[in-house]
Structures are given as C-alpha cells and as structure tokens.
Amino acid sequence: MKRNVSVVCVLCLLLVLTTGCWSRRELNELAIVTGIGIDKLDNQYLLSLQMLNMGQAGSEAPGGGGGSSLPVTTQYIKADSLFEGFRRLxxxxxxxxxxxxxxxLVFxxxxxxxxxxxxxxxxxRDHEIRPDFFLVVTKGVEAREAMSQIVPIEQSPATAxxxxxxxxxxxxxxxxxxTLDEFITDLMKVGKEGVMTGLQLNGDxxxxxxxxxxxxxxxxxNFRFSSIGVFKNDKLVGWLNEDEGRGFSYITNRVNASVFEVPCDSGGKAAVEVLRSSTHLTGKAPGGEPVITVGIAMEGNxxxxxxxxxxxxxxTIYAFERRAEQxxxxxxxxxxxxxxQSSSSDIFGFGEAIHRYDPRNWNRLKDDWDxxxxxxxxxxxxxxxxRRTGKVGQSFIDKMK
Structure with missing residues (x-):
C-alpha cells in the first residue's frame, strides 16, 4: 500500500514538469517590435513602431535584391497614453x-x-519589456522621421x-x-543627473x-550620432558638443578607445589613438567646500x-604626453x-562621489547641491x-626634398 502511495506521489510530481507550452505564442502570430519613436502632437503621443516584416526578414540584406518588399514596416498611431496607443494599434x-x-527607444x-x-x-512596469535597450533623443528632427528611415547594410533600421x-x-x-536601466537609476540617484545620446539625420x-x-x-x-543630451531630472536642458562629450566620457570612465589631436611645437598636429583609459573619481567637502579629484590613466599610440x-x-614623446594631458x-x-550652464546639471556624479567618500559633509550639502x-x-x-609610434619613428616628411 505504501509503495502504491509513493508511486502516485512521484507521478503527481512528474505531472508538474510536463505542463507543456501552455503560454506559447507562435512566430506567425506576432508582430516583433524592434524600435519605438515617440513624439508629442496636439497634446497626444504620436507613436512610431518599427516591426519586422517576417516574410522578408530572412531574405538578403537591403540592396541585395532578395525579396519584393522591405524587411521592416513602421506603423503610426496617436493616443492619450502609450498603453492605449499600443492596444489601439x-x-x-x-x-x-x-x-x-x-x-x-527614440524620443x-x-x-x-x-x-x-x-x-x-x-x-x-510592463513584464514583457526588457530594460536593456538604448535610449536616444533626436536633435533637429522628429522621432517619427528617424523611425521611418530605410538604411543600407542592416535589414532593420532599429538594429542599425x-x-x-x-x-x-x-x-x-x-x-x-x-540603456533604460541606467537612465532610470540616474533619475533616482541624489547627486547625479542623466544623459542621452543625440541622433541627427543627414540629408533629406x-x-x-x-x-x-x-x-x-x-x-x-542616413543616421548620425552627434552631441549628448543633458538632463535635469527627466527634462532635456542642453547639449554637449564633441569636445564637451569627450570630457564627460573621461570623467565618467566611459572611454574605451578614441582619437584626439595634439598640437606640435613646430606647428601642425598629431593624432593620438587612445588604447585604454581608466578614471578614478573621488570627492570631499572640507569645511563645506566641495572638491572633486579626477584621476585619469591613459595609454595610447x-x-x-x-x-x-x-x-x-x-x-619628443615625453613632450607629446604632457601636451596630451593638457x-x-x-x-x-x-x-x-x-x-x-545647463540648469546646474550634475551629469558627472560629483555629488555621488562626495556622498561615497565624505558622507558626513555630504549630508550638509545635499539639500542645496545645485x-x-x-x-x-x-x-x-x-x-x-x-607606447608606440607605428612602423616608423621619424616621418618621411622630414626627408623630403
């Protein structure tokens, strides 16, 4: 009897593991959204949803002649809320x-x-949306225009x-x-504001x-990423140009590899390739006077x-190193x-650094950190x-007749 009861219990447990695909959704029943653009029009949201055209998504890349229609389609809908717009679509x-x-996600x-x-x-909030996608803000164009572009090389403009x-x-x-995760985290932090990449369209x-x-x-x-949008809380308040964007990336330890120009003593300039860079940001506020130290170690060619x-x-190399530091x-x-200048926006996390290294004095500053x-x-x-100068040391320019 006991053996029969044990067998029944084991069978019941096995039934839990054989529930099947009760929540399945077939691919031919889904419209896979790869990119979303959001504009404001007449006090409503204008949503631009870019979706894969599943009949063409596996064909040759754009421009290769594979298929009679485009690999993506973009649908537009106006609504008072995003959730309503998605359902109305x-x-x-x-x-x-x-x-x-x-x-x-383009704003x-x-x-x-x-x-x-x-x-x-x-x-x-939505359980189906993963928060690891990138946030982009347009500059000089509408989000719907960005989400309507057909680009070469990549099948999906959103993937491009x-x-x-x-x-x-x-x-x-x-x-x-x-990413969405990172931006939301910055919104909740005290002593740190958010940024977002700027997107422009070249041409018509x-x-x-x-x-x-x-x-x-x-x-x-075609697309072009230029400038970095500066936010104060959740509002865009300004833009960083190229040099200012470089400074932001160095301060926040975001430089992986890059190139910048260094002037020569004799006139002209040299291009320095950044191989690796590491930033250590510390802060303190002795006597209520905040001081930030930005320590950067960079290697390049x-x-x-x-x-x-x-x-x-x-x-000569030593001289170039000092000029690169400047x-x-x-x-x-x-x-x-x-x-x-952008509404006292601490996009660098200076307040967060002081909070980390000097919490006692930070408590005196945080209420009036702006x-x-x-x-x-x-x-x-x-x-x-x-570290290196390439295949040659002295340039052939010096030896020209």
Missing part, C-alpha cells in the same frame, strides 16, 4: 505586438524638453541604430550608449523613407603626425562648464603614456 495589424526585442527633442517621467513608467551606437561608443569618446529625411535610399552609392539620408617632429627621440584637461573643464555644484573645485591628475 491592434485595430490596424493582423498580429499581436511583441515588445521583448526592442533595440532602441523627439521637444518631448524630452517637456519631460519623460510619465512615458518611462510603462517601459519599466543599435550596432552603430555600440560600435561608436567603443571607438569614439564623444558617443555614449545609455523624406527621401530616406523609401527603398530608393538603398539603390544608390551615396544614400540620400601616435597614429598620425603632420609636423616635423622626430618621434625616435624620448624627449588637451584632456581642457576637455574635462569644457564639459564641467557646460554642465553648470548651488554647491556651481562652485565645486575640480582637480585633475592625468597621466598619459604613449
């Missing part, structure tokens, strides 16, 4: 929207200036934005890739919305030179100056080491 589509593969500049707090709540942003951040210091945005953009050597419209300098001499110092102070941020003293300790 089902009246135009034969498939259920599926949000687990979102690559980018218009005007909408970002009004504030993103209420919009972001849905993307944090994703890969472009990832590659650019790893190789070009003025670009930053910010309307001509980039057809497959004619794929059938020319020089596309009529001289990749190009357009002046008469003999790089085979150690003293250039980086200039980037940092330009970025801090712009942060102060005012203290305007007068914080920023000390830099930069150490640049140039």
């Amino acid at each position: 089902t009246t135009k589509l034969p498939r259920k929207l599926y949000f687990s593969h979102i690559r980018v 218009s500049e005007t909408l970002a200036q009004e504030g993103l707090r209420d919009i972001l709540d849905l993307f944090v 934005l994703l890969k472009n942003l990832e590659i650019s951040e790893k190789n070009w210091a003025p670009t930053v890739a910010i 945005p309307h001509k980039g919305q057809t497959d004619a953009n794929l059938k020319t050597v020089h596309p009529r419209s 001289i990749g190009e030179i357009s002046c008469r300098e003999d790089l085979s001499k150690p003293e 250039v980086i110092d200039g980037f940092i102070h330009k970025a801090v100056r712009k942060g102060r 005012r203290h941020f305007m007068s914080v003293k920023v000390d830099t300790r930069i150490d640049v080491k140039l």
